[in-house]
Amino acid sequence: MNTLATPKGFRDFLPKDARARQFVAGRVRATFEKYGFEPLETPTIEYASVLLGKYGEEADKLVFRFTDRGDRDVALRYDQTVPTARVLAQYQNDLPRYFRRYQIQNVFRAEKPQRGRYREFTQCDIDIFGSTCPVSDAEILACTYDAFKAVGFPTVTIKYNDRKILFETLAPYAGEQLTVLSIIQTIDKLDKIGDDGVVAELTAKGLPAEKAADAIGEIRRATPTEALMKIVAAARSLGLPETALQFDPSLARGLDYYTELIFEVVVPEYPVGSMGGGGRYDNLIKQLGDVDMPAVGIAFGFDRMVEAATALGLIPSTGSGAKVLVTLFDPTAQDAAASAAGALRAAGIRTELFPAFDKLEKQLKYADRTAIPYVLIIGEEERKNGVVQLKNMTTRESVTLTVQEAVTRLRTDSD
Amino acid sequence: MNTLATPKGFRDFLPKDARARQFVAGRVRATFEKYGFEPLETPTIEYASVLLGKYGEEADKLVFRFTDRGDRDVALRYDQTVPTARVLAQYQNDLPRYFRRYQIQNVFRAEKPQRGRYREFTQCDIDIFGSTCPVSDAEILACTYDAFKAVGFPTVTIKYNDRKILFETLAPYAGEQLTVLSIIQTIDKLDKIGDDGVVAELTAKGLPAEKAADAIGEIRRATPTEALMKIVAAARSLGLPETALQFDPSLARGLDYYTELIFEVVVPEYPVGSMGGGGRYDNLIKQLGDVDMPAVGIAFGFDRMVEAATALGLIPSTGSGAKVLVTLFDPTAQDAAASAAGALRAAGIRTELFPAFDKLEKQLKYADRTAIPYVLIIGEEERKNGVVQLKNMTTRESVTLTVQEAVTRLRTDSD
Numbered sequence: 001m002n003t004l005a006t007p008k009g010f011r012d013f014l015p016k017d018a019r020a021r022q023f024v025a026g027r028v029r030a031t032f033e034k035y036g037f038e039p040l041e042t043p044t045i046e047y048a049s050v051l052l053g054k055y056g057e058e059a060d061k062l063v064f065r066f067t068d069r070g071d072r073d074v075a076l077r078y079d080q081t082v083p084t085a086r087v088l089a090q091y092q093n094d095l096p097r098y099f100r101r102y103q104i105q106n107v108f109r110a111e112k113p114q115r116g117r118y119r120e121f122t123q124c125d126i127d128i129f130g131s132t133c134p135v136s137d138a139e140i141l142a143c144t145y146d147a148f149k150a151v152g153f154p155t156v157t158i159k160y161n162d163r164k165i166l167f168e169t170l171a172p173y174a175g176e177q178l179t180v181l182s183i184i185q186t187i188d189k190l191d192k193i194g195d196d197g198v199v200a201e202l203t204a205k206g207l208p209a210e211k212a213a214d215a216i217g218e219i220r221r222a223t224p225t226e227a228l229m230k231i232v233a234a235a236r237s238l239g240l241p242e243t244a245l246q247f248d249p250s251l252a253r254g255l256d257y258y259t260e261l262i263f264e265v266v267v268p269e270y271p272v273g274s275m276g277g278g279g280r281y282d283n284l285i286k287q288l289g290d291v292d293m294p295a296v297g298i299a300f301g302f303d304r305m306v307e308a309a310t311a312l313g314l315i316p317s318t319g320s321g322a323k324v325l326v327t328l329f330d331p332t333a334q335d336a337a338a339s340a341a342g343a344l345r346a347a348g349i350r351t352e353l354f355p356a357f358d359k360l361e362k363q364l365k366y367a368d369r370t371a372i373p374y375v376l377i378i379g380e381e382e383r384k385n386g387v388v389q390l391k392n393m394t395t396r397e398s399v400t401l402t403v404q405e406a407v408t409r410l411r412t413d414s415d
Numbered sequence: 416m417n418t419l420a421t422p423k424g425f426r427d428f429l430p431k432d433a434r435a436r437q438f439v440a441g442r443v444r445a446t447f448e449k450y451g452f453e454p455l456e457t458p459t460i461e462y463a464s465v466l467l468g469k470y471g472e473e474a475d476k477l478v479f480r481f482t483d484r485g486d487r488d489v490a491l492r493y494d495q496t497v498p499t500a501r502v503l504a505q506y507q508n509d510l511p512r513y514f515r516r517y518q519i520q521n522v523f524r525a526e527k528p529q530r531g532r533y534r535e536f537t538q539c540d541i542d543i544f545g546s547t548c549p550v551s552d553a554e555i556l557a558c559t560y561d562a563f564k565a566v567g568f569p570t571v572t573i574k575y576n577d578r579k580i581l582f583e584t585l586a587p588y589a590g591e592q593l594t595v596l597s598i599i600q601t602i603d604k605l606d607k608i609g610d611d612g613v614v615a616e617l618t619a620k621g622l623p624a625e626k627a628a629d630a631i632g633e634i635r636r637a638t639p640t641e642a643l644m645k646i647v648a649a650a651r652s653l654g655l656p657e658t659a660l661q662f663d664p665s666l667a668r669g670l671d672y673y674t675e676l677i678f679e680v681v682v683p684e685y686p687v688g689s690m691g692g693g694g695r696y697d698n699l700i701k702q703l704g705d706v707d708m709p710a711v712g713i714a715f716g717f718d719r720m721v722e723a724a725t726a727l728g729l730i731p732s733t734g735s736g737a738k739v740l741v742t743l744f745d746p747t748a749q750d751a752a753a754s755a756a757g758a759l760r761a762a763g764i765r766t767e768l769f770p771a772f773d774k775l776e777k778q779l780k781y782a783d784r785t786a787i788p789y790v791l792i793i794g795e796e797e798r799k800n801g802v803v804q805l806k807n808m809t810t811r812e813s814v815t816l817t818v819q820e821a822v823t824r825l826r827t828d829s830d
Binding site: 006007010014021022033039040042061067072074089091100108119130135139142146234238239334336342343350354355357369 | 430771
């Protein structure tokens with residue numbers, strides 16, 4: 001029965017999950033803004049011609065494409081880079097020479113639904129367009145680190161490499177049958193399938209086993225390029241701790257379009273692979289939007305970050321739920337209850353006024369059920385004495401106070 | 416040429432507009448949370464069967480509907496009420512008995528593009544489900560008022576009425592040919608076409624002119640119902656100022672499903688009609704999702720609010736753009752510049768590090784162009800003396816300070 005179902009591969013976020021998402025998005029966004037990144041929004045729908053032919057043949061099949069009522073061939077946002085390339089081309093004269101934008105929007109991919117893979121998910125990108133200066137690469141690294149720390153992750157490691165190391169080291173091993181990119185794609189699997197696996201795969205691709213082993217050894221012995229050293233120096237000046245950066249000459253990253261710096265973020269306390277990655281891509285925007293525009297940036301694995309932050313207990317339990325429930329027993333109690341709720345809210349305290357006339361017991365049960373940590377009880381006796389009872393739902397203890405004292409108590413209580 | 420175009424009826428929001436939208440959304444969301452509303456997110460795509468047949472025949476034509484690659488008949492979110500009805504039915508056992516949710520998401524309508532009407536726009540709803548208590552109606556009114564005030568609107572007026580007044584007063588004028596709802600639809604136009612226009616339209620509908628005039632007069636003389644008086648009393652106890660509420664017995668609201676309270680928000684300083692409206696609708700959720708669930712809520716005209724807030728100058732000019740640009744002249748200046756940027760950001764100051772080695776003149780021009788109010792200049796001379804120059808881009812005055820003094824100065828400067 002369709003009527004009551006969420007479409008396959010799509011998700012509803014009930015309050016608890018929606019709050020976790022908002023918490024992560026809020027912390028990440030605040031960090032982006034501290035680094036001077038500006039927000040950009042593009043529409044959910046693009047002309048299909050804008051998107052197709054940009055992601056590769058396999059990916060094109062995953063684009064949600066349809067004909068609208070005006071017979072236009074349109075498609076749903078598949079990533080944020082291609083629409084941004086369109087914006088860069090279309091508004092060239094309205095944008096500053098150096099453009100640093102962030103974008104947090106949903107994208108759509110018609111993938112086979114499976115654990116951890118959805119047809120609608122959130123992308124969260126920052127990029128600096130127009131600059132080839134190493135400080136821009138460093139800004140991206142430092143901002144990435146700060147954004148993860150702002151969410152509360154205890155340890156954040158950024159593995160980095162220079163695509164040029166891979167190209168230059170591996171070029172001698174390539175030949176007519178085996179491209180450098182193909183070798184890189186296999187080297188990229190070192191973490192997953194180990195040395196033996198990589199040697200086996202390269203052998204299958206036509207490289208003699210001995211040479212394959214040599215290639216791995218040579219990559220491992222590679223040292224940072226001068227370009228990387230400049231970026232790292234700038235990142236350290238920006239305040240990125242030395243221990244957070246980890247040179248990894250075998251890091252390859254999947255996407256072909258990176259030209260120099262590549263990096264990915266790992267949270268050792270939640271080792272499910274990369275939590276985001278990026279690099280410098282100086283040619284892509286020209287290919288996509290016909291504007292010469294060097295670029296460096298990162299895409300955060302937003303859904304995975306939320307999952308990790310939830311698993312590690314980083315989401316404040318009362319994130320945006322009410323902090324206090326004001327009771328309501330009968331119509332005669334309404335004025336005192338509503339006035340107290342008004343006073344609490346005026347002081348910035350998240351307050352819910354119970355939305356029915358009911359028994360105390362029921363209202364306390366409701367507070368427990370919805371995890372509201374305090375209940376402000378205003379019964380006949382309290383009204384007569386001009387006081388309220390503030391009940392802590394964890395300790396189950398109550399104190400008798402004036403409304404103003406309750407406001408002060410709740411405001412200073414850690415939030 | 417499609418490649419560089421935004422689809423017709425859709426919009427790109429470049430940073431200035433995106434910032435304005437975020438400012439309004441942020442203020443509104445914070446108010447919702449202060450009232451204990453919880454976030455809810457539903458997917459952009461629903462099964463077409465969930466949406467169609469719910470909005471009326473005309474509206475059904477405006478639904479973006481298509482067949483996905485799995486041959487499923489799907490559609491894009493058209494509003495937030497129907498998906499919420501699905502959630503209420505689907506997760507009955509996971510949701511609290513009284514459920515107050517807010518939802519800020521984009522909806523899609525295949526309308527003819529025209530000024531102020533778009534095919535993708537933002538809806539912003541709050542609703543309390545499960546309660547028939549007048550305090551819930553009052554909570555919605557008070558939260559609505561506070562949300563508009565939080566955005567900064569100087570005056571906010573809420574016109575309100577009870578649908579029952581219209582039904583009871585106008586029933587005697589209805590007959591076999593003319594339903595009460597049809598009379599209400601014409602009465603709804605009093606503001607736009609005046610008494611004469613309404614009389615003419617009712618006459619055309621078959622009501623004698625004299626009776627039509629009587630109906631208008633009778634509606635105007637109507638007094639608030641007891642239900643309204645209870646709601647208003649509770650709203651006042653919650654802190655809603657008396658002057659903000661304006662009883663208007665001729666207010667009708669377009670949608671048929673309201674059962675009692677109806678209201679709309681007007682900002683007299685930006686008189687473009689209603690900025691949002693809502694009411695109580697106790698039967699709709701049962702019709703949509705087969706769950707008995709009284710409801711009261713409001714839909715904010717988000718895009719119109721952003722437009723009004725921008726026109727009235729309520730959007731802070733440095734909302735989330737950088738507050739200070741740190742200069743960068745050459746590689747030897749990099750460490751000092753990056754360290755200063757790191758110190759500013761550590762203090763929470765939105766900082767952009769110039770992303771290239773360039774002349775001061777160019778960097779000042781860039782700051783002007785991007786409306787960054789301060790520039791922190793660190794030249795060779797400054798580095799030698801361990802100081803910086805902080806230039807105010809409005810007054811064009813510079814002061815020589817240590818980095819720490821600059822941090823203090825920028826932090827205390829009104830933001």
